[in-house]
Amino acid sequence: MTDAADRGEQDWAAERAEFAAGGDRGGPLAEQFAALTARLLDATTVADVLEQVVVAARRVVPGADLVSVTLRSPEGRFFTPVETDPVAAELDQVQYDTGEGPCVDASRENGPGHVGSDDLAAEPAWPRFGPRAAEHGFAAVLSTALQPFDRPARQGGALNVYARRSAVLDEQARDTGLLLATHASLALAGVSAVTQAELQAEHLRRAIDSRDVIGQAKGILMQRRGIGADEAFDLLRRTSQQLNVKLAELAHTLAGRHTELDRS
Amino acid sequence: MTRRAARDGAGLPAAVCATGADELADGAAITLRTEGRAQELLATSGLWAAKLEEAQYALGEGPGVVAYTSGGPVLVGDVTAPEGRWPMFTDAARAAGVAAVFAFPLQTGAIRLGTLDLYRRTTGWLAGDALADALLLADLTTMLILRQVLDDESAGREPADQFGGVYEDVHIATGMIAVQLRIDLPEAFARLRAHAFGEGRSLLEVSRDVVARRIELDRGAE
Numbered sequence: 001m002t003d004a005a006d007r008g009e010q011d012w013a014a015e016r017a018e019f020a021a022g023g024d025r026g027g028p029l030a031e032q033f034a035a036l037t038a039r040l041l042d043a044t045t046v047a048d049v050l051e052q053v054v055v056a057a058r059r060v061v062p063g064a065d066l067v068s069v070t071l072r073s074p075e076g077r078f079f080t081p082v083e084t085d086p087v088a089a090e091l092d093q094v095q096y097d098t099g100e101g102p103c104v105d106a107s108r109e110n111g112p113g114h115v116g117s118d119d120l121a122a123e124p125a126w127p128r129f130g131p132r133a134a135e136h137g138f139a140a141v142l143s144t145a146l147q148p149f150d151r152p153a154r155q156g157g158a159l160n161v162y163a164r165r166s167a168v169l170d171e172q173a174r175d176t177g178l179l180l181a182t183h184a185s186l187a188l189a190g191v192s193a194v195t196q197a198e199l200q201a202e203h204l205r206r207a208i209d210s211r212d213v214i215g216q217a218k219g220i221l222m223q224r225r226g227i228g229a230d231e232a233f234d235l236l237r238r239t240s241q242q243l244n245v246k247l248a249e250l251a252h253t254l255a256g257r258h259t260e261l262d263r264s
Numbered sequence: 265m266t267r268r269a270a271r272d273g274a275g276l277p278a279a280v281c282a283t284g285a286d287e288l289a290d291g292a293a294i295t296l297r298t299e300g301r302a303q304e305l306l307a308t309s310g311l312w313a314a315k316l317e318e319a320q321y322a323l324g325e326g327p328g329v330v331a332y333t334s335g336g337p338v339l340v341g342d343v344t345a346p347e348g349r350w351p352m353f354t355d356a357a358r359a360a361g362v363a364a365v366f367a368f369p370l371q372t373g374a375i376r377l378g379t380l381d382l383y384r385r386t387t388g389w390l391a392g393d394a395l396a397d398a399l400l401l402a403d404l405t406t407m408l409i410l411r412q413v414l415d416d417e418s419a420g421r422e423p424a425d426q427f428g429g430v431y432e433d434v435h436i437a438t439g440m441i442a443v444q445l446r447i448d449l450p451e452a453f454a455r456l457r458a459h460a461f462g463e464g465r466s467l468l469e470v471s472r473d474v475v476a477r478r479i480e481l482d483r484g485a486e
Contacts, residue, residue: 196414197372197375197410198374200410200414201376204377204409208304209298209300209302211429211435212301214435215429215434215435215438215439216435216436216442217439218436219438219442220439220443222440223440223442223443223444229436255449
């Protein structure tokens with residue numbers, strides 16, 4: 001290692017210590033967070049956000065060897081959408097399968113803010129997951145809860161950090177994990193809100209279009225059958241139920257074909 | 265505010281229009297638009313603004329139409345200026361006593377919902393502060409509408425159920441005329457519009473007459 005790199009390493013260690021002590025002087029760690037924030041603001045998809053967060057976590061959480069994210073699907077199923085190493089996904093999966101471990105605990109609705117252990121081989125809370133993780137050479141783990149970001153689906157999730165050496169995931173790692181998880185939750189909420197709003201705008205557009213066509217179909221039926229507007233709508237609704245097609249689709253068909261019907 | 269406003273949050277767009285009419289202009293309207301002709305009048309400050317929105321709807325031209333398609337505000341300080349971009353709408357505006365129109369797209373990111381249109385009886389631009397307020401009002405309206413749709417969906421309501429359906433008689437009349445004259449729907453709408461224009465009446469009035477079977481359009485007369 002060169003002197004410069006060595007000095008960088010020392011600065012880095014000092015910065016970590018200061019960060020843990022609540023210092024606010026700008027430095028490597030603060031810069032990392034500033035850079036992460038900038039990248040998260042640019043992220044346009046959930047996958048983007050999560051990728052940025054696990055890479056940053058691997059870099060800034062002291063002692064981190066593997067990082068992954070756990071999310072819950074709207075049906076409540078756990079999955080790992082992103083990880084820094086496939087082994088992390090494997091360790092996550094053991095937890096999903098056995099229903100025990102920090103990923104599962106931290107992802108639960110109203111679960112704890114963070115869950116960890118620095119002696120996985122002998123962790124009494126996780127008799128199945130603990131030894132399996134130890135077999136892979138991991139001594140410590142820390143999962144920090146992600147705030148639910150999907151409205152109204154309410155997904156939970158967790159940021160998971162695995163370490164080979166025990167007792168490296170200390171209070172400082174917890175604080176850093178919490179900061180990262182907060183960043184991630186906010187970024188995910190932003191991305192999710194955009195996706196949600198686009199869907200809503202699309203629904204709104206379709207509803208406006210349908211209004212037109214349903215009105216026109218009513219007019220067509222009124223004229224052809226000599227009935228009133230309410231009767232025409234009842235007829236449309238009954239037919240849509242009988243044929244099991246949506247009212248708007250039926251109206252579209254009727255509106256598109258009415259001249260053909262005349263000719264036949 | 266309307267009775268609907270007193271009942272729930274659905275009256276917020278009406279409150280936006282009332283604010284726009286009171287503070288920034290003389291009349292205001294919010295219209296939800298699509299790339300096609302389909303649109304929905306969400307709220308107005310009153311009959312005057314509603315008539316002007318209907319004119320833009322019937323004619324398919326005007327500041328609101330351009331604000332939606334271009335995605336930028338359209339500010340017309342003097343609609344009576346001879347170089348007017350919208351000959352038909354300008355006539356309608358003049359007849360209604362409008363001197364200035366300011367149209368703002370309701371959009372956020374890639375999403376565009378419609379426009380907030382402000383109508384004024386006096387010529388001139390929107391002063392700097394008023395322009396900023398109008399832009400803010402448009403942003404607020406966009407958020408209101410998106411939240412309303414979200415709430416509707418969460419409650420299992422169709423978004424369309426919340427609309428007034430102001431132009432429904434136009435749609436019904438279009439369908440009826442299409443059958444009467446054995447023509448397709450776009451042509452039927454064109455006939456309906458031409459008839460209203462020829463008689464110097466509003467599209468909505470003529471449509472109501474057609475729906476009530478008070479008038480029938482002549483085959484090939486227009």
